[in-house]
Amino acid sequence: MENKTRMEEMREQVIVYHKEHPEVWDWFSKFTFDRIEMGYSNYSVNAIFERIRWELGDVGGDGKQTFKIGNNHRAFYARRFHKMYPKHDGFFRTRRQKSQEQQATNLPETSPRDLDYE
Numbered sequence: 001m002e003n004k005t006r007m008e009e010m011r012e013q014v015i016v017y018h019k020e021h022p023e024v025w026d027w028f029s030k031f032t033f034d035r036i037e038m039g040y041s042n043y044s045v046n047a048i049f050e051r052i053r054w055e056l057g058d059v060g061g062d063g064k065q066t067f068k069i070g071n072n073h074r075a076f077y078a079r080r081f082h083k084m085y086p087k088h089d090g091f092f093r094t095r096r097q098k099s100q101e102q103q104a105t106n107l108p109e110t111s112p113r114d115l116d117y118e
Contacts, residue, residue: 013070014072029081031048031051031052044092045074045078049073078094079092
């Protein structure tokens with residue numbers, strides 16, 4: 001068994017998701033550049049994700065078998081944006097990822113099926 005961290009595990013899940021839904025990155029970048037062009041020097045990755053959810057309900061998954069955009073993906077998208085566009089490094093405020101100090105859960109990514117809805 002691998003001795004993987006939770007961060008590595010989540011990164012692998014994000015990579016799989018990104019390959020299946022590259023359009024999410026396109027919209028993430030577009031909406032982020034919208035804010036940059038409006039003059040923002042930094043912004044909330046949470047707001048970008050919620051805008052994608054709000055404006056593009058059919059992007060990223062079906063919402064039944066898989067979440068359209070998992071909340072665990074936010075930190076990875078923010079860091080990817082900084083890496084892809086070094087001129088805008090720091091646009092999203094990031095913190096140390098505590099998951100790098102935690103053991104992997106070895107569980108699949110949470111889906112809507114895992115939650116109890118009324």
